[in-house]
Amino acid sequence: MNGAIFVAGHRGMVGSALCRALEAKGLGPVLTRTRSELDLCNQAAVEAFFAEQQPQTVIHCAAKVGGIHANRSYPADFIHDNLAMALNVIHSAWRHGCQRLLYLGSSCIYPRMAPQPLQEEALLTGPLEETNEAYALAKIAGLKLCEHYRSQYGVIFHSAMPTNLYGPGDNYHPEHSHVIPGLIRRFHEAKAAALPSVSIWGTGRPRREFLHADDLAAGLICLLEAENPPDLVNIGSGEDLPILELAKLIAQTVGYEGEILTNPEMPDGTPRKLMDISNIRSLGWEPRMGLEEGLAAAYEDFLGAECRVRSAN
Numbered sequence: 001m002n003g004a005i006f007v008a009g010h011r012g013m014v015g016s017a018l019c020r021a022l023e024a025k026g027l028g029p030v031l032t033r034t035r036s037e038l039d040l041c042n043q044a045a046v047e048a049f050f051a052e053q054q055p056q057t058v059i060h061c062a063a064k065v066g067g068i069h070a071n072r073s074y075p076a077d078f079i080h081d082n083l084a085m086a087l088n089v090i091h092s093a094w095r096h097g098c099q100r101l102l103y104l105g106s107s108c109i110y111p112r113m114a115p116q117p118l119q120e121e122a123l124l125t126g127p128l129e130e131t132n133e134a135y136a137l138a139k140i141a142g143l144k145l146c147e148h149y150r151s152q153y154g155v156i157f158h159s160a161m162p163t164n165l166y167g168p169g170d171n172y173h174p175e176h177s178h179v180i181p182g183l184i185r186r187f188h189e190a191k192a193a194a195l196p197s198v199s200i201w202g203t204g205r206p207r208r209e210f211l212h213a214d215d216l217a218a219g220l221i222c223l224l225e226a227e228n229p230p231d232l233v234n235i236g237s238g239e240d241l242p243i244l245e246l247a248k249l250i251a252q253t254v255g256y257e258g259e260i261l262t263n264p265e266m267p268d269g270t271p272r273k274l275m276d277i278s279n280i281r282s283l284g285w286e287p288r289m290g291l292e293e294g295l296a297a298a299y300e301d302f303l304g305a306e307c308r309v310r311s312a313n
Contacts, residue, residue, distance in 0.1 A: 001027055001056070001057050001100065001224055001225070002056055003055065003056030003057065004028070004029050004030075004031050004053065004054075004055045004056060004057070005022065005027065005028055005029070005030050005031065005055060005056070005057040005058075005059065006030075006031040006032075006053065006055035006057070006058045006059070007019055007022070007030055007031070007032055007059050007061060008033075008040060008058065008059065008060045008061060008062040008085075008089055009060070009061035009062030009063065010030075010032040010033075010061070011034060011035075011169075012061060012062070012063075012169065013165065013166075013167055013168065013169040013170050013171070013213050014061045014104065014162070014165060014213055014216060014217070015032075015059075015061040015062070016168070016169050016213075017167060017168070017169075017213035017214050017216065017217040018059060018061060018217045018220060018221075019032070020214070020217065021214070021217035021218060021220075021221055022221070025221065027221075031053055031055055033049065040062050040084070040085040040088055040089060041080075041081055041084040041085055041088070042088070043084075043087075043088050046088040046089060046092050047088075047092050047095070049092075050092040050093060050095065050096040050098070051092075051096055054096050054097060054098075055093075055098060056097075056098060056099060056100065057098070057099075057100045057101070057102075057224065058089065058093045058098055058100070058101040058102070059101075059102045059104075059220065059224070060085070060086070060089050060090070060101065060102065060103045060104060060142070061104050062085055062089075063082055063085070063104070063139075064077060064078055064081040064082055064135075065135070065171075065178070066078070066171075066176045066177070066178070067176065067177055067178045067179060067182060068131050068132070068201065068267060068269055069175055069176065070175070070176040071131055071132040071134065071135055072131055072267075075133070075134035075135075076134070078132075078134045078135040078138065079134035079135070079137060079138045081138075082135060082138030082139060082142070083138045083141055083142075086103065086138065086139075086141060086142030086145060087141075087142075087145065089101075090103070090142070090145045090146060090149060090157065091145075093157075094149055094153060094155060094157070098155070099155055099156060100155075100156050100157075100224065101146065101155070101156075101157040101158075102158060102159070102160060102220060102223060102224055103142050103143055103145075103146050103157070103158070103159045103160070104159070104160055104161075104162060104220075105139040105140070105142065105143050105159050105160070105161045105162075105232075106135070106136070106139050106161060106162065107161055107162065107163045107164070107209075107234070107236070107273050107275055108128070108129060108132045108135060108136045108139070108270075108273070109123060109128075109136050109139050109140050109143070109161060110122050110123060110273070111124075111125055111126030111127055111128060112126065112127055112128060112129040112130075112270050112271075113126060113127075113271075114126060116272050116274050117238075117274040117275055117276040117277075118234065118273065118274065118275050118276055119234075119276045120161070120230070120232045120233065120234060120276075120279065123140070123232065124140070129269060129270045131267055131269050132269075142159070143159035143161075143231075143232055145157075146158055146159050146231070147159075147231045147232070150231065156228075156229070158223070158229050158230065158231050158232070158233070159231065159232050159233070160219070160220060160223055160232075160233050160234075160235050161232060161233065161234050161235065161275070162211060162216050162235045162236070163209045163210065163211050163234075163235065163236035163237065163273070163275050164178065164179070164180070164208055164209060164210050164211070164273070165178075165210070165211055165212075165213050165216060166178070166180040166181065166210055166211075166212065166213065166294065166295075166298050167212045167213030167214060167294070167297070167298060167301070168213065168297070168298075168301045169213075169301070170213075170298065170301065170302075172184065172185045172302055172305060174186075179208065179243065179246070180210065180246070180250065180295070180298060181298070181302070183200070183246070183247055183250045184250055184253075184254065184295075184298060184299055184302050185302065186198055187247075187250055187251045187254040187256040188254050188256075188299075188302065188303075188306075190256055190258060191254055191255055191256040191258075195258055196258050196259060197258050197259040197260070197261050198247075198251070198256070198258060198259075198260055198261065199260075199261040199262070199263050200243065200244070200247050200260065200261070200262055200263065201263055201266040201267070201268075202243065202262065202263065202264065202266050202267060202268035202269070203262050203264050203268055204242060204243050204244030204247065204262040205242055205243070205244070205268065205271075206242065206243050206268045206269060206270065206271050206272065207240040207241060207242050207243075207271070207272045207273075207274065208240055208241070208243060208246065208272075208273060209236050209237055209238075209239060209240040209273060209274050209275060210237060210246075210291060210294070211235065211236055211237045211287060211289075212287075212289035212294040212297075214289065215237070215287045215288055215289050216235055218285060218288075219235040219280055219285045219287075220235075222280065222283050222284060222285040223280070223283070226283055229283075230279060233279050233280050234275040234276060234277050234279065234280065235275070235277065235280050235285075236274070236275030236277050236287075237277075237287045237291075238274075238275070238277050238287065239274075239291075240272065240273075240274045241291075244260070244262065247260050248260060249291065249292065249295060250295060250299075253292075253295045253296055253299050254299060
């Protein structure tokens with residue numbers, strides 16, 4: 001990677017982990033912009049940024065993200081914002097001579113009932129999970145943009161599909177968070193209030209895979225250092241567990257000793273999403289952070305975030 005590297009979405013969990021990893025390896029200089037400084041949904045603003053800065057490498061981590069509740073409540077926002085960001089960044093990067101762009105998708109791009117573990121070839125072979133269809137369609141469009149710009153123009157624009165992520169800087173919002181940060185908050189608050197039980201969405205049977213954001217950042221740098229990477233590469237831990245077992249692990253981490261109930265009236269989402277990570281492993285990358293170690297670090301991050309909020313108020 002020669003020249004300036006633009007990390008789009010540097011304040012998010014993935015972007016901040018990536019900036020830490022780039023700094024540790026002495027790569028850069030790294031260009032960053034906050035949303036108030038550069039709205040990636042604004043085509044003219046993105047075009048002006050690329051015309052002025054002309055980064056040689058772009059890592060597109062920026063996204064509008066959320067859990068099942070957020071995806072079901074705001075599908076138009078999810079498809080619009082993620083489509084707009086992908087189109088603006090990818091096209092302007094090409095127009096202004098960027099030769100390397102890495103776009104981040106999500107494991108939800110794969111069909112709901114695709115064979116497990118999920119292989120890259122499963123893309124577009126069946127219907128998507130309806131609870132996050134809008135987000136998934138936007139992400140599929142972004143990775144297909146990269147694939148076709150690479151094919152037509154010869155630029156190395158490629159994509160990585162991370163599994164469910166967690167780590168420092170996660171979103172702990174009570175309604176709009178993903179499963180790990182959401183459960184961390186719920187068990188923490190239940191412990192503080194001495195509640196006898198906590199109910200989780202769905203049956204607790206769906207299996208999910210989780211990867212720490214720092215492991216993902218190392219995987220992204222591995223892809224960027226590959227001379228001729230595949231168009232699409234999965235990045236995950238290679239292991240999954242039922243949501244109910246995850247909830248028990250988080251309750252243990254937090255120190256909550258009450259009962260954990262399931263609520264089958266709420267949607268489960270996709271039954272299973274385990275990634276086949278043989279392609280990224282063939283490039284020399286391996287996940288390093290175990291789930292129990294990662295959950296302990298995530299809870300510490302949540303406590304720090306809570307302290308900062310209280311101090312600000």
